Amino acid sequence: MDWLDILLSAALWLTLVLTAAFSLFMLWVFLRYVGIIVRIFQEKPIFIIPRGDPIPEAxxxxxxxxxxxxxxxxxxxxxxxxxxxxxxxxxxxxxxxxxxxxxxxxxxxxxxxxxxxxxxxxxxxxxxxxxxxxxxxxxxxxxxxxxxxxxxxxxxxxxxxxxxxxxxxxxxxxxxxxxxxxxxxxxxxxxxxxATISTMVPYMQRWISLYSLFPNAYRILPRWIYVLAAEMALWRLARQRRCRxxxxxxxxxxxxxxxxxxxxxxxxxxxxxxxxxxxxxxxxxxxxxxxxxxxxxxxxxxxxxxxxxxxxxxxxxxxxxxxxxxxxxxxxxxxxx
Structure with a gap:
């Protein structure tokens, strides 16, 4: 039982450490990258916008x-x-x-x-x-x-x-x-x-190397990390622009x-x-x-x-x-x- 208690305690402490580490990592992502995502998100694409002439019979x-x-x-x-x-x-x-x-x-x-x-x-x-x-x-x-x-x-x-x-x-x-x-x-x-998130995430995965200190490390991150970062950016942008x-x-x-x-x-x-x-x-x-x-x-x-x-x-x-x-x-x- 002593060994079992030790293993359970170690597993609990490891879980707490990993949770704390992940929380600190996401806080660092928020502080370092969310502002960049918000700025890029507001850039307007360059393409031809069609316009028509008024229709008299309308x-x-x-x-x-x-x-x-x-x-x-x-x-x-x-x-x-x-x-x-x-x-x-x-x-x-x-x-x-x-x-x-x-x-x-x-x-x-x-x-x-x-x-x-x-x-x-x-x-x-x-x-x-x-x-x-x-x-x-x-x-x-x-x-x-x-x-x-x-x-x-x-x-x-x-x-x-x-x-x-x-x-x-x-x-x-x-x-x-x-x-x-x-x-x-x-x-x-x-x-x-x-869609918004589904469009943001591939661009984030593609261009992360331009803003990252460790571009190779970010390529192995699971997609849900990028989704969470995108949702953080949208939350901040929604507050700034007073919309959803x-x-x-x-x-x-x-x-x-x-x-x-x-x-x-x-x-x-x-x-x-x-x-x-x-x-x-x-x-x-x-x-x-x-x-x-x-x-x-x-x-x-x-x-x-x-x-x-x-x-x-x-x-x-x-x-x-x-x-x-x-x-x-x-x-x-x-x-x-």
């Missing part, structure tokens, strides 16, 4: 958010007599609401109404004081998508079946998180969507049993296709992932051309206009005011 509106802002939106009516459904479009970071046309042209021609809007602090939408949007999804962008859904519910020509959502890059991520909370969104399509960075990784698993289509550029140097694949694997069925060869970030619509338009139209015909299980699922004749 119905321009302003609609409220729960925190008192008014956002600018435009409702595009299909020229078809029978409406197949309504699709809410989420723009990419820095773009205006008119950029939707290059993505949604065939949807309009085939019978879908499109509602597009500008996130807060962008275009004609009102600004939240002391908030500077980044390319990362925060609770503010999610609230803006939910505000757009509430507006569509309030319209006299509301589609009682619900709506579809189609978003690009940050707009796609915000839509996934909003759809996890809002069952009125019946299906979701995204192009270039990405919701988890797209958790939200995407809540889309099912509604349908999900993810489109991603096969030559995307910002968000690698394998990261999109990892995010896609978190979603439940039914789901589709289309990697467009040779397309860079948000360039799949230019590279794939007509095939892109047809793929999007087929998705919403199948999952928004199709599946007619009740009388509400029939195409609607909508009276234009």
């Amino acid at each position: 119905e321009d509106v302003m609609f409220p958010t729960t925190d008192g802002l008014r956002l600018a939106g435009s409702y595009l009516h299909t020229p078809c007599e029978r409406r197949l459904g309504v699709v809410l479009f989420g723009t990419e970071y820095g773009s205006n609401r008119w950029s939707c046309l290059q993505y949604c042209r065939q949807l309009l021609e085939e019978g879908f109404d499109i509602f597009t809007f500008e996130f807060r602090n962008c275009g004609d939408s009102e600004c939240l004081p002391d908030y500077e949007p980044l390319q990362w999804v925060t609770n503010y962008e999610v609230e803006d998508v939910l505000a757009a859904v509430r507006y569509l519910k309030s319209r006299p020509d509301v589609d009682p079946r619900g709506i579809g959502f189609f978003g690009v890059s940050r707009g796609g991520g915000a839509g996934i998180i909003a759809a996890a909370q809002e069952p009125f969104i019946r299906c979701v399509a995204t192009d270039g969507a990405f 960075f919701p988890s797209l990784e958790r939200a995407i698993s809540k889309i099912a049993p509604r349908s999900l289509l993810m489109i991603h550029g096969g030559a995307d140097n910002y968000i690698r296709p394998e990261w999109a694949q990892q995010l896609f694997e978190r979603a439940g069925e039914p789901k589709e992932l289309w990697i467009v060869p040779h397309a860079k970030h948000n360039q799949a619509v230019q590279v794939a051309g007509k095939q892109y338009q047809e793929r999007i139209a087929h998705f919403f015909r199948t999952h928004l206009a199709g599946g007619r299980r009740t009388r509400l699922d029939r195409p609607q004749i909508v009276k234009r005011s």
Whole structure:
């Protein structure tokens, strides 16, 4: 029994020492690296942001958010007599609401109404004081998508079946998180969507050697260490910017049993296709992932051309206009005011 007591005591002391050592190590990581991560996290990528010209026949509106802002939106009516459904479009970071046309042209021609809007602090939408949007999804962008859904519910020509959502890059991520909370969104399509932590960690693992005194040692650290450091950085950044960075990784698993289509550029140097694949694997069925060869970030619509338009139209015909299980699922004749 004496030897057993000694072994148990030694094991206990070893556990305490290792716990203390790990705590000191994470404190050192926080003090040395979290500030660097926060600074890099706020750097804005350099890429071409598409912008469109105003569409004269669009119905321009302003609609409220729960925190008192008014956002600018435009409702595009299909020229078809029978409406197949309504699709809410989420723009990419820095773009205006008119950029939707290059993505949604065939949807309009085939019978879908499109509602597009500008996130807060962008275009004609009102600004939240002391908030500077980044390319990362925060609770503010999610609230803006939910505000757009509430507006569509309030319209006299509301589609009682619900709506579809189609978003690009940050707009796609915000839509996934909003759809996890809002069952009125019946299906979701995204192009270039990405999660925050899942994107930060590979960059941290890649560039740690530029800032580390012991670069080789950091290469053997398990992934969860980097995840914890990234979460520390987000916690500090959230306090500084007075916002939250919701988890797209958790939200995407809540889309099912509604349908999900993810489109991603096969030559995307910002968000690698394998990261999109990892995010896609978190979603439940039914789901589709289309990697467009040779397309860079948000360039799949230019590279794939007509095939892109047809793929999007087929998705919403199948999952928004199709599946007619009740009388509400029939195409609607909508009276234009």
